[in-house]
Amino acid sequence: MSLKSVLLAGCATALISSAASAADPIRIGVIAEAQAVAGSSIAPAAQLAAEEINAKGGIDGRKIEIVVYDNHSSSAESVRAFQRAVSEDKVNAVIASYISEVVLALEPWAGRLKTLMITPGAASDVITQNIAKNYDQLKYTFHGYLTSTSLAGLVCDAAKDLLVEPYKMKTAVIMSEDAAWTTPLDAGYEKCLPEIGLKVVDHIRMSPDTTDFTPIFNKIEGLKPDVMITGISHVGTQPTVQWKSQQVPIPMFGISSQATNSTFWKDTNGAVEGVFYNAVSGPGVAVTPKTLPFVEAYQKKFGNFPSYAGYTSYDDVYMIADAIHRAGGTDPDKMVEAMEATDYVGTIGRIAFKPKGDANPHALRTGKGYITGLMLQWQSGKQVNVWPKELAAGTITWPSFIKLKAASN
Amino acid sequence: MLFWQILIDGFAISALYALGATGFTLIFGVSGVLNLSHGAIMVGAAVAAWAAASEFGVGPYTGALIGIIAGFILAFATYFIAVRPIQRSKVIAESEKEIFILTATLLWGIIIQEAIAYAFTNNAKTVLPIVEGVTTVLGVRTPRNEYFTAVICWVAIGLLWFLVNRTRRGKAVMAASMNPRGVTLLGIELSSIYLTVWAIYGLLAGVAGILLGMFLGVSSYSVGPLTASAFSIVVLGGLGSVSGSLIAAYVVGYLETGTAYLISPAYRTIPALLLLVVVMYLRPQGLFGRR
Numbered sequence: 001m002s003l004k005s006v007l008l009a010g011c012a013t014a015l016i017s018s019a020a021s022a023a024d025p026i027r028i029g030v031i032a033e034a035q036a037v038a039g040s041s042i043a044p045a046a047q048l049a050a051e052e053i054n055a056k057g058g059i060d061g062r063k064i065e066i067v068v069y070d071n072h073s074s075s076a077e078s079v080r081a082f083q084r085a086v087s088e089d090k091v092n093a094v095i096a097s098y099i100s101e102v103v104l105a106l107e108p109w110a111g112r113l114k115t116l117m118i119t120p121g122a123a124s125d126v127i128t129q130n131i132a133k134n135y136d137q138l139k140y141t142f143h144g145y146l147t148s149t150s151l152a153g154l155v156c157d158a159a160k161d162l163l164v165e166p167y168k169m170k171t172a173v174i175m176s177e178d179a180a181w182t183t184p185l186d187a188g189y190e191k192c193l194p195e196i197g198l199k200v201v202d203h204i205r206m207s208p209d210t211t212d213f214t215p216i217f218n219k220i221e222g223l224k225p226d227v228m229i230t231g232i233s234h235v236g237t238q239p240t241v242q243w244k245s246q247q248v249p250i251p252m253f254g255i256s257s258q259a260t261n262s263t264f265w266k267d268t269n270g271a272v273e274g275v276f277y278n279a280v281s282g283p284g285v286a287v288t289p290k291t292l293p294f295v296e297a298y299q300k301k302f303g304n305f306p307s308y309a310g311y312t313s314y315d316d317v318y319m320i321a322d323a324i325h326r327a328g329g330t331d332p333d334k335m336v337e338a339m340e341a342t343d344y345v346g347t348i349g350r351i352a353f354k355p356k357g358d359a360n361p362h363a364l365r366t367g368k369g370y371i372t373g374l375m376l377q378w379q380s381g382k383q384v385n386v387w388p389k390e391l392a393a394g395t396i397t398w399p400s401f402i403k404l405k406a407a408s409n
Numbered sequence: 410m411l412f413w414q415i416l417i418d419g420f421a422i423s424a425l426y427a428l429g430a431t432g433f434t435l436i437f438g439v440s441g442v443l444n445l446s447h448g449a450i451m452v453g454a455a456v457a458a459w460a461a462a463s464e465f466g467v468g469p470y471t472g473a474l475i476g477i478i479a480g481f482i483l484a485f486a487t488y489f490i491a492v493r494p495i496q497r498s499k500v501i502a503e504s505e506k507e508i509f510i511l512t513a514t515l516l517w518g519i520i521i522q523e524a525i526a527y528a529f530t531n532n533a534k535t536v537l538p539i540v541e542g543v544t545t546v547l548g549v550r551t552p553r554n555e556y557f558t559a560v561i562c563w564v565a566i567g568l569l570w571f572l573v574n575r576t577r578r579g580k581a582v583m584a585a586s587m588n589p590r591g592v593t594l595l596g597i598e599l600s601s602i603y604l605t606v607w608a609i610y611g612l613l614a615g616v617a618g619i620l621l622g623m624f625l626g627v628s629s630y631s632v633g634p635l636t637a638s639a640f641s642i643v644v645l646g647g648l649g650s651v652s653g654s655l656i657a658a659y660v661v662g663y664l665e666t667g668t669a670y671l672i673s674p675a676y677r678t679i680p681a682l683l684l685l686v687v688v689m690y691l692r693p694q695g696l697f698g699r700r
Contacts (some may be wrong), residue, residue, distance in 0.1 A: 035629070073531070155565040178675075207675045209634075211625050215669040237533035245552040247543050258532060269537050276670040349608055398686040 041310030152188025176231030423662025446518030480615020647698025
């Protein structure tokens, strides 16, 4: 065989293999909690995005295929799913979980197996702090939801406008569950609440296993704060229902992940009336032109509304597809570079990641022009956005058992 | 103030524990079955009551009734699927049946738990309360539903006492717990006694589950802790002793409530478990156990 024919044969093989890879689907693994309300929207929302992209011809002629793994809310099962996704199912990227503990367990595996991973719902700052410490190894992880510190900052901003200025509130008790995501959240609250004029009179961290909240509410009521600033996600129904049934006269304001779900009214038999919660999206709130069409399509297809992690999971598929397009393929390092350059308007706002060298590389940019967050309140069975003013759909109302002592001063 | 608070809250939670543990101990006393799917049956009844109200819009009474029916169905399903085939098996050695039933009910409970989690998610649910609002007694503001819970628990326990001590059927059940062979010699079918006991058990577990769902709320995560708490109350009181279980329920209920208020809600269950360990050392048959 002459040199020329060898070269020709080589070229032909290269052509065939590149043609094959162009037709190969892009596979995205979704590792999420099928049994948890927050996690159960992650896979369907990703599926919806993939179908939309495929209906328009896919990415560079390649279809997107979603491979779903139920992790039963367990870190160990998530790690096994991740290994299987990469080694057997050959996924090109992974969308993983709303639980910080799970994402922290997967983060080193994303590095070891050089597979792009993004979380649509975990919040711990440690995820991105780890990337700062060991960028070359952990750069494959992206944080597709707000960090706890950003969340605390957004809650404080809203509290200033909604509680401190109009109602002259002066004191607060922080009530949060003991979990990885609330450690930086509580530190954020401790720092920003005094800055907006709310003195922190106590800080209660409760076990996520708590079922009877009476002693906790009893203690908080004894401290006579103007407001309870919450940080709850694993618990939700029980403290909310007991707050109402015991008629604790202090408003609940802050992060309550379960309250973001449209089903929460039913879960609590309406006890959530009057509860304030931070979110990046909400029913009927057109954060961007993409938000409402997504909610409508999701509702039409699955019969219920997406949880907060559904919005981000939907955006994540588009962002990954876009990154693969810009990277010209699925080489993991090139995908990371392309993801870092993301500037995408999704359902929750304009998404861009903080760069290498930041204290939280690969965390979402927040603030004006990027993601600003909302503060919603449950009112008569509906989630009504009350902050920021330009996106507000209503004004604050108070359940009859709430006693606003500061306002009457 | 704090004293009254602990007294009132502790009373309600203890009454609920007592009701939950009574059915559990009755089954053991009569048929020697330790039903480890107990928590799953309680949660199943509560979730059925919740689903009836929230999905189909029925009122609190109908919801509670549907929950009780679900408790019945689950109790009978437990008996017919997990317990009776093993009791009647000719392949399993008599001496090993106890451990087989223990394992079967445990796995059956996990099946129910997972089914609930998939169908209704693992988020906690609360049953529509029958009584709403709060009352202030001795300076303690308590939901009226809490008093209602305590009253219903004691009425149910009272009815059980009446049934066991004053009716023919009940006396047969009592006799079977003392001497099953003697009962058969009197011409009473032991299997029909078992059915009666499982029916009573389904009713008690269903009511306890629904009341718990109204009072504190339940989720599929509650299954394990509920079984564990019934188990430790029954062991503390003495296996098979109904009055022992009632007293043990109050000991555990007040220890937990006192700990939650006076030390920290995070340590709520620890002292009761320590007490259980101490009793196991000093009096392995439990506080009021006969065997």
